[in-house]
Amino acid sequence: MTQAAETARTVIMTVDDDPGVSRAVARDLRRRYGAGHRIVRAESGESALQALRELKLRGELVAVIIADYRMPGMNGIEFLEQAMDVHPAARRVLLTAYADTNAAIDAINVVDLDHYLLKPWDPPEEKLYPVLDDLLAAWRAGDHKPVPSTKVVGHRFSARSSEVREFLARNQVPYRWYSADEPEGGRLLSAAGQDGRRLPVVITADGTPLVEPGTADLAAHVGLATTPAADFYDLVVIGGGPAGLGAAVYGASEGLRTVLVERSATGGQAGQSSRIENYLGFPDGVSGAQLTDRARRQAAKFGAEILTAREVTGLEVNGAARTVRFSDGSAIAAHSVILATGVSYRELTAPGTEALTGCGVFYGSALTEAAACQGNDVYIVGGANSAGQAAMYLARGAKSVTLLVRGESLAASMSHYLIQQIEETPNIVVRCGTVVESAHGDGRLEGLTLRDAHSGQRELVDAQWLFVFIGAAPLTDWLDGTVERDERGFILAGPDLTADGRPPAGWELDRAPYHLETSVPGVFVAGDARHESAKRVASAVGEGAMAVMLVHRYLEQS
Structure with missing residues (x-):
């Protein structure tokens, strides 16, 4: 372990119910180890256990625990026995008086005690520091590593556990997976005050436990933006696949106040691809996750706002504004909208598959x-x-x-x-x-x-x-009655709306719809959700860029 990692994460804890003794032990520890370790002191076994659980949830490492033997309510041996369940790798030291030496010796077998120190320990240079130096050296030899990232505790064959892991992975949120029936998973559940009956439990990087979190709650707690910064934009892009990300990049880079709204994770179906080898400019191939991450960062660099875990349920025309409504009842409005909702894989109808989704x-x-x-x-x-x-x-x-x-x-x-x-x-x-x-x-x-x-x-x-991986069902049911779609739900735009030589129903402008414009002026479609689209990453990105060009044309004439 590097000194930097040790400085940031390694804790030495001292527990003593006598405030004077507690302060004295902490003082001597800080004098010798304060530059390289965080000294945490507690004045009861219960408060020390609570502190250990919080450290566990935050992914901080505890190297040494020093506990006084004679404490009311919970003596030092009883405390160390419970502390082992939370931080089993921590070295354990019992602080005791000469009269309690036999109890300390017995504790070697009860709690696998590493050392016991007799009071008083003065001078610490002779009686305290050499012992701690050896224990810290032995602890470091174990190659412990801090785990400050998000942690997920669940069951391997649990649909919701699988959904949570996939959501975090696709949104580029680092996390560690722990099975609930393995020792470390059990310790994390215990630290979070859970017994394993409600899973998954997600523990955020700051130590906050989330029990069976919903997608929106999970997104908010792991640092993903879920709330729009404004009420009105130049452009709202609905959908974060290649078409939506392409539209966000070009919209923001060309000066439009742009917000992209994604219900799950940016990348769409392409973001789940293990390797795309026929995309221009990547002769050695690129994974969908890599391409998505680069596109997302590129859009953000140009100032596009990206909202995750927000489901759009409605689109309204209010004069010159286009209002986008969310499932929680809130709404944002814009001069223009690009529908890049993409498609989803059709579900198997074979008996048994629904019950086993996420479980194989x-x-x-x-x-x-x-x-x-x-x-x-x-x-x-x-x-x-x-x-x-x-x-x-x-x-x-x-x-x-x-x-x-x-x-x-x-x-x-x-x-x-x-x-x-x-x-x-x-x-x-x-x-x-x-x-x-x-x-x-x-x-x-x-x-x-x-x-x-x-x-x-x-x-x-x-x-x-x-x-x-079967079929492609467009995610457009929420547009029923607002924009025209074909019999399979794909959105009609441009020439497909005027195939009979007449404008679409309700069209009030004296021009025909632009190439990617839907039956609602100022609302465009790009990517797989469009009728007869190519269903390729390159064409989706191209349509996203083309839609922005048409947005400019629409805004200039509005």
């Missing part, structure tokens, strides 16, 4: 689960690029990866370069004309029933991991 069945790549797939058989449903990219990524560590494709081949929906890579990867198997008929498992996925789409023949296979 995942929609999208769920990269936080990839490490747990090491050495296992993995199944992927889907035949487009996102499924192929996930197969290549998971094949690095999985025993086998089986692509289940409803169609006759991959050629109709997957890029040629990905098909070639899959063919060259020995542990990837492609089964065309195959569908998932049902999923089985008690609390977690244990098996799948597969059906041949042609012969109807069924096969039961063992499976612990199923990743689903």
Whole structure:
């Protein structure tokens, strides 16, 4: 451990119910160790335990605990026994009078005592410091590391635990995962005052425990912006995928007061991709997370405001203003709006899959689960690029990866370069004309029933991991009655609105809608949510930039 890390995090605690003795011990400790350690003192076992729990939640390290033996309510041995449950690596010292030497010796077996010191300890240079020097050296040899980041305690096969981990990962929030049934997870739960019946428990970097937090509450506590800084903007971008991020970058860089609103995590489906190899300017490929992080930082650099965990539920026209309403009843308004809501993966309708979602069945790549797939058989449903990219990524560590494709081949929906890579990867198997008929498992996925789409023949296979990448359902139901959409819910814009030579219903301007303009003037669409869009990252980014150009044109003529 570096001296900097030790200085910032390592604690020496002293506990004594006699205020005079407590101050004297702390004084001697600060004189010798104050420059490199934080000295914490308490005057009762209960208050010391509370302090230890708070230190645990904040991820601070406790190197040595010095406790007086004779304390009312809870003696030093009883205190150290409970302290072991919170900070088991801390070195333990009992401060005792000569008459209590036998009790101190017995404590060596009861609480694995490292040392006992007789009162008085003067001079400390002879009786205190040499002991502490040796204990600190022994503690440092254990290579302890501070864990100040957000901590998540939950169960591996828990849908909500999986959602929380995915939310934090996709929003670039560093965190550490602890299983509730492992010792350190249990210690964190105990420090947070929880018994493990309500999970997950998220412990923020400042030590605040959140029990089964909602997405908005979680976002607010881990430092993500959730509240708009103003009531009115030049441009509101709804959706944080490639199209939305592209619009935010170009809008903000060109002087528009821009806010981007994302209901979950920036990046959209592309942000979940393990590797994008056909995006211009990245010949060696780039992960969706890396591309998203760069785009988000770029938008923020130009002054775009980014709101996370805010769900938009309505769009209203109020004169020249376009009002965006949120699920909590609040609203913001702007001169213009770009709809970049993207699409979501369709859910499997096979029996058993709904109950096992997050417990072995995942929609999208769920990269936080990839490490747990090491050495296992993995199944992927889907035949487009996102499924192929996930197969290549998971094949690095999985025993086998089986692509289940409803169609006759991959050629109709997957890029040629990905098909070639899959063919060259020995542990990837492609089964065309195959569908998932049902999923089985008690609390977690244990098996799948597969059906041949042609012969109807069924096969039961063992499976612990199923990743689903099927179809593209637009996230536009909240726009019903506001903007025109096609029969599948994709938003109509520009020429698609005037295919019959007439303007859309309710259109009051003496011009036709611009290329990406919807049936509501000043409201534009970009990316996968648009009718007949290309469903590629590059085209989504390009449409986001083009939409901003059309926003300028609209504002100039308004």
